[in-house]
Amino acid sequence: MGGAFVAAAFLARLGSRIGLPTIPLFILAGILLGPNTPGYVLLEDPHDLEMLSALGLVLLLFYLGLEFHMDDLRTGGRKMAVAGSTYLALNVGAGLGFGFALGWGTSEALVLAGVLGISSSAIVTKILVDLGRIGNPETRPILGIIVVEDIFLALYLAALQPIISGADGVGAMLTDMGKAFGFLVVLAVAARWGTGVIGRLFATKDNELLVISFLGAAVLVSGIAETFGVADAIAAFMVGLILGNTGSGDRIRELVHPLRDAFGAIFFFGFGLSIDPGDLPSVIWPVLIAIVVTVTMNLLAGLLTARIYGFGAGPTANVATTLLARGEFALILATMAAAAGLDARLSPFIAGYVLILAVVAPLIAGRSHWLARVLPGHGPEPSPPAAVGEAVPEPDTECGAEPEPSATSR
Numbered sequence: 001m002g003g004a005f006v007a008a009a010f011l012a013r014l015g016s017r018i019g020l021p022t023i024p025l026f027i028l029a030g031i032l033l034g035p036n037t038p039g040y041v042l043l044e045d046p047h048d049l050e051m052l053s054a055l056g057l058v059l060l061l062f063y064l065g066l067e068f069h070m071d072d073l074r075t076g077g078r079k080m081a082v083a084g085s086t087y088l089a090l091n092v093g094a095g096l097g098f099g100f101a102l103g104w105g106t107s108e109a110l111v112l113a114g115v116l117g118i119s120s121s122a123i124v125t126k127i128l129v130d131l132g133r134i135g136n137p138e139t140r141p142i143l144g145i146i147v148v149e150d151i152f153l154a155l156y157l158a159a160l161q162p163i164i165s166g167a168d169g170v171g172a173m174l175t176d177m178g179k180a181f182g183f184l185v186v187l188a189v190a191a192r193w194g195t196g197v198i199g200r201l202f203a204t205k206d207n208e209l210l211v212i213s214f215l216g217a218a219v220l221v222s223g224i225a226e227t228f229g230v231a232d233a234i235a236a237f238m239v240g241l242i243l244g245n246t247g248s249g250d251r252i253r254e255l256v257h258p259l260r261d262a263f264g265a266i267f268f269f270g271f272g273l274s275i276d277p278g279d280l281p282s283v284i285w286p287v288l289i290a291i292v293v294t295v296t297m298n299l300l301a302g303l304l305t306a307r308i309y310g311f312g313a314g315p316t317a318n319v320a321t322t323l324l325a326r327g328e329f330a331l332i333l334a335t336m337a338a339a340a341g342l343d344a345r346l347s348p349f350i351a352g353y354v355l356i357l358a359v360v361a362p363l364i365a366g367r368s369h370w371l372a373r374v375l376p377g378h379g380p381e382p383s384p385p386a387a388v389g390e391a392v393p394e395p396d397t398e399c400g401a402e403p404e405p406s407a408t409s410r
Helices: 002-016 022-032 046-066 070-102 106-117 121-130 139-165 169-193 195-201 207-227 232-244 249-273 277-309 313-322 328-339 346-366 368-372
Strands: none
Touching: 002 022, 002 249, 022 121, 022 249, 022 346, 046 121, 046 207, 046 232, 046 249, 070 106, 070 139, 070 277, 106 139, 106 277, 106 328, 106 346, 121 139, 121 232, 121 249, 121 313, 121 328, 121 346, 139 169, 139 232, 139 277, 139 313, 139 328, 169 195, 169 207, 169 232, 195 232, 207 232, 207 249, 232 249, 249 328, 277 313, 277 346, 313 346, 313 368, 328 346, 346 368
16 A cells, blocks of 8 residues: 555656646556556555545545535536436437447447446546636536436446346346435435434534544445445445535535545556556557547537536536546446456456546546637636646636635645
């Protein structure tokens, strides 16, 4: 673990000198020191960091929930549902069509629908934080789309497992979907009506006790969620949503920062360990076509989201580029496909697709102002990311959220 931290920090420092974002550098550190590349191997088995990586994902999504205010959900719920459903329809539909066009099989096409259709919550969160966009007006729709995606994810996984494994049948599928949906309803009820009681449980002036309490709650609820077939990411998000709207919310946001940053780095490092770049040449053309499809669908989804919210070119470009990355969920699907004995080409395809988008997406998101110049609309153009050593310009706080300071300005 110490080697992972040091390697991630070393590469991130080098990259910061030329303005590269940290996400691809953390992933690159994992690839270079993993078992799939020549040279020194820090970890032979990526599963050795599995629990720490899971904690990193939980903390990233927990923080995202802290920044999502209940007022935004109450006042913008309908728009959020429409924008999220539109995004899913375009991307999942395109992924399904792409899967059938490859001709690898029906089960494989259903897997590819999820791979191409669902964004990486962890990478999206990190991009928003690194670029200082947490307080921007277009960030609320981005977070809303992630929420809708994660709810869809819980139901999608419950339906997919019996289909690709050929076991248990429709009854088991409906039971799993019912359990997942029921658990989400419980979390939603707690978020809507339980914040007063929960706030009193977490009310303490002792920072040590508060850290232990919120960390325990986030990890415990995420673990329970997995037993109900709900992604740990959406559970962590919901816990953050609940606690962020209590009297301790502001203190929790401050206290979670170092934990989020440290274990988030481990998550991306572990992500890199699991990727074998040597598999990419055998599926390079399907991967490149899939990336073109994903970029096209994200641009179209960004334009439609902008129409729903009345955004100009700048926010439209931010929505289209920030949601581009694919990540942890796609790798979960690769594992499920391998266990079910599906087409052997799926695993290298997913690894190559995820690797390229995980590296390229943060770079594209940081330069969204280039895309804004060619998009229709007259909204404010997003500012380019600040150079290393400069403070990130204060974002628009129209939606009431406090802007997140960059790591350098902190």
